[in-house]
Amino acid sequence: MGLILKQLFSFIKLLNSDTGNISLAMGMTCGFILGMTPTLSLHSLLIFLILFFFRIQIGAALISAFFFKFVAFILDPAFDAVGKKVLEIESLQGLYTSLYNMPIIPFTRFNNSIVMGSAVITFALSPIVFLLSQYLIIKYRVTVLARFKETKVWKAVEATKFYQWYYKYDQYKWN
C-alpha cells in the first residue's frame, strides 16, 4: 500500500511540476503500452528505447505502467480472446507463417494470444490514450491547480520562508 501511495504522490508531483504536457502524455501512453502488454516481449524493449532516446517523461511512463498492470490483469481474458481471434484469421496465416520463420520477429512473441491481443488493443488505443491524457493534464493544470494556487491557504504557505527555501532547493535540484 505504501508503494502505491508513493507512486501516486510521485504522479501528483509530476502533474504539479513544470513538465510539458506532451512529454507527460507521451509518458503515460508508453506506460499504458508497457503496462498492458506482457513485459517479456521485444516491443517492450522497443518502448524502453523510445523512452530512453526521446524526451518522454520516464517517471510518468513507469508510474502509469505500474497502475495499468493491475488493469491488464483484469483484462487478460479479453486480450486472450482478441488475440485468439486475430491469430486465427485465415487470410493472415501466410503472413504469420512468414513472420514466424523470419529472424528476430519471433522474439516479439506475436504468436501468443495474450501478447497479440494486448498489443492490438493497446496500439489501437494508444492515440486515444495520448489525446485523452493530454486533455486531462491540461484540464487539471488549468482548473484544479490554478484554482488551488489562488486559494488563501496556498498563498499563506507560499509566503512562508520554509516554502521559499524549498522552492529554491527544488529549482536547484531539478535544474
Place this chain on the structure above:
Amino acid sequence: MSENKDTKEVKTPKKKGPIRFEAIIPVLVLSLLTFAYFSYYFDRHLRSLVEYVGTQANGAEVNVGSIKTSFLNGSFDLNVLQVTDKEKPTHNMLEIENMHFQYVWDALLRMKFVVDDASINNIQISKPRKSPGKVLPPEPAKPSKINELQIEVISQIKNKYGKNVLGDIVTLLEGGDYKDQIDKLRADLKSEARITAMIADVTTKKEFWDAKVKTLADTSKIKEIESKIQTISKQKNILEQAKGVKDLNDLLKDVDKQYKEIQSASKQLQTEVNAVAQYPKEIENLVKEDIASLKNRFSVPQIDFKDMAMHLFAGEFAEYIAKARKYQALAEQYLPEKKEKEEVVPPKRDLGKNYEFPITKGYPLFWLKRAALSSKGTADSYSGNVSGELTNVTTSPKTIGKPVVLDMRGDFPGAKVMGVQALIKADFTKTISEQTAKIKVGSFIVPEKMFVNDEKLKFGFKNAIGSSTIEATLKQEQVAMSWNSSLNKPLFIIESKTKLAQEILTNIMNGIPVITINGSVAGTFKNLDMNISSNLGDELGNGFKREIGNKIAEAQNKIQSLVDDKIMKPKNDLMAAIGGNKANLSSLSNVGELYKKNEERIKVEIEKLKKGGSKGLQEQGKKLLKGFKF
C-alpha cells in the same frame, strides 16, 4: 540601467528538443566499452574458459593457443588445441592446429547456432609436448554415471574370464602341488578306513572260530569212544555185553549230538566266510571312489582349453565394449531431443495460448552441417594425412532428419599408425536411436602386452605390428560388436621357473608368426554373450592339452599307487584273516567227517554185539582205533 539588470537576471531556459541527447552519450560510452571488451578481452576469456572446461572433461591439461571470434563475420577460429594424454603427460593425445567455424547469421538472428561449413586442419596425435601436461587427480569418491556404466561392462567380462588360466597350468606342470594334495588327503581315504574295520571284523571272527573249532575238534571224546569200545568188546559176560551195547548206544547219542553241533557251526562259519569273501570286491570299489574323489579335488583337469583365447583377450575386448558403451551414453545424453514431442500442458490463464505455425525455415539450437577434416603429415612429424568430414552434428536430429556421420581416412606416419578408416553413424532421427561404427586400422605398433605377469610365469610380447577392425551396432541396450585383429611378428616374452612350462611355451610360440584374434559380442550391456577365438589360444590349448594329458595320466597313476600303497598291507592282512577262517571251516569239515565215521562204526559195533560176536567186536574195535590213529 535597472531594466538591463532585470533582463540579465531572468534567464529563459533553453528549449530542449524531442531527442534526449544527454542519454545518448552514456549509451555510446557503454557501447564503446562493450565493443572494446569483445574486441580485446572476450577471446582471451573464452580461451581460458575452453581450457578450464576441456581440462576438467579430459582429466588432463588442455591448452588453446588462441581463439578469435568475429561478431560481424559470425566466425569462430581456434588455433593450436593441445589435449594432454592422461596416461602419458609428456605427450599430447591430440593436437589440432586450426579449427574454423563459420556461423550462419540468419540462424544467429534466431538465437540458433548453425555452422554451414567448418574446417579442422592439421590433426596430430601422440606428439611430444614442450612441457608435461598437468594431470588432474582422480576423484574416487564420486564415480560418474558414465564410469559406472563402463565398470559394469568390464566387471561382467572380467569376472567370467579374468582367471589366470596359464598360471593354473604352470602350477600343474610344476607337479609339486598335486603330490602334496594327495599326501594331505591320504588320511581321509575311505578305502583305508573300511579295510581297518574289515580287518577288525575278520580278526574277531577268526578268534571266535579258532576257539570254537578247538573245542569241537577236541580228540578226548574220540579217545573215550576207543577205550569204551575196547572195554565193551573184552567183556565175555553176556550181561556185561548187553550193558556194553547200552553204553555204546548212549555213546552213539553223544557222537550224534557232537556231529550235529559241528554241522551247525560249520554252516554258520560257511555263511560268515562267504560274507567276508565279498570284502576284497568292496575294497576295490572303495579304492576307485577314493581315486575319483582325489581327481575332483585335484581341479586342474577341469581347465577348458576352448576358452583359452577368451581368457587371454577378453579384458582387451572388454575395454573396447566399455568405450562403445561410454560413447553411446554420451551421445544419448547430448544429441537427441529428450522427448518425441513436448507434452501438451494447459497454460496458466495469464500465459495465453502459443500458436505454432509451420516451420519453413527453422534451425535447431545447434547444427554443425559439415566440418571438413584435413591434415598433411610427413614421416618425421606427428601430423596425420587425414581427410574426411563430420556432418550433421545437432541438438535436434529429428528436426533435420539426418544422422551424425563421421567419415575419416588417414595415416599418422609419426605415430606409425597407418590405414585408419572410420565410419561412424549416430542416428537419433527415429524413436529408437541406432549407432553404427566401423573402425579399421591398417597397421599400428602394438605396445608390450603381458598376458600373465606373476611369480610363476611371465608371458606376453614386447612388440608387434597390429591391424584391427572393429564393427559395432548399438541400438538402445542392444549391442553387437565384432573385433578382428592380427598381430604380426610378435616378439614373445616367456619366463617361467618351471622348465617344462618354459619349454612348452617356447615351442608353441616359435610356430606362431601371426596372432589372429576374432571376437564378437552380442546381447545387452548387462548380459553380454561374448566369444573370442584366436590361433594363440588354440595353439596354447592344443600344446597344453597334450602336455597336461600326460601330466594327468601321471597324476592318476600316482594317486592309484599311493592308494594301493596305503591299503596293500591292510588288504593282505584282511585276506590272511579271511584265509584263516577258511582253514577253520576246513578243520570243522574234517572233524565233522570223523564224527560221522565214528557214528557209523559205533552203529556197526552195536550190531555185532547184538549178534554175539565178541571177537569180531574186539577186532573191529582195534581196527577202528588204528583207523583213528590216535
